Every structure is written in C-alpha cells, then in structure tokens.
Amino acid sequence: MINDTQQDRPVTVKSWVRIPDGTKVRHRSEGHEGFIDGLTEIVIGQARNPDRRTQYRMNVGEPSRKLAAEEELLILTDHDGVVLMAKQKVEYRSSVTEMLRGTFTDDRFVRSE
Numbered sequence: 001m002i003n004d005t006q007q008d009r010p011v012t013v014k015s016w017v018r019i020p021d022g023t024k025v026r027h028r029s030e031g032h033e034g035f036i037d038g039l040t041e042i043v044i045g046q047a048r049n050p051d052r053r054t055q056y057r058m059n060v061g062e063p064s065r066k067l068a069a070e071e072e073l074l075i076l077t078d079h080d081g082v083v084l085m086a087k088q089k090v091e092y093r094s095s096v097t098e099m100l101r102g103t104f105t106d107d108r109f110v111r112s113e
Contacts, residue, residue, distance in 0.1 A: 024084035034060035
C-alpha cells in the first residue's frame, strides 16, 4: 500500500531536449558544418540520440544531408555566445541558447569561424 506522502512526491524524469531545427552545428570528428534539418529514425547502427531511435539530419548544402547522433555534434555560436540559427531573430536565438546551455556542457558550444 502507498501512503499519502509517497503519492504526493513529485516524480523527476529527465526528458530529452532536442536541438531545434535550424540550429547550426559542426560534426566533432568529420568537421562538416550545417543546420539541423529534422530527425531520421535509425533501424541499424550504434550512434543514436538519447531517445535511442533517431539521429539528426544535417543540411550541409543542397542536396546533401548527413546523419549524426547528438553526442557527435558541437553547437555553433556567434562572437557573443548566442547560438547560430537559420533565419531566426536574436531574441529567439537567445531563448534557444538558454535552453541548450541548460542541457549541454560548455565544451559543446564553439564559436563559428
């Protein structure tokens, strides 16, 4: 039997925070840069996002797309440390920066050259 104090306790579940579409990223080992262009469900292979089903699609120039798991990506910022995004105003980019900085360690953010 569960008593009242056990029922009232909040359940803490860490959910996956997805890197938003349009965010500029660099592949850690391969070095190519592009923008997040959605997710692709992966059936085979080991490197996957924390949801254990997908990889990010990176637009590295039309018509090329590369697949990469979250752990393989660095998030690119401007000289002020604000995340770079395709076609987004600085206010939105700032809110995305705050969200991602609350999720990822500082070493995952690099200044774009």
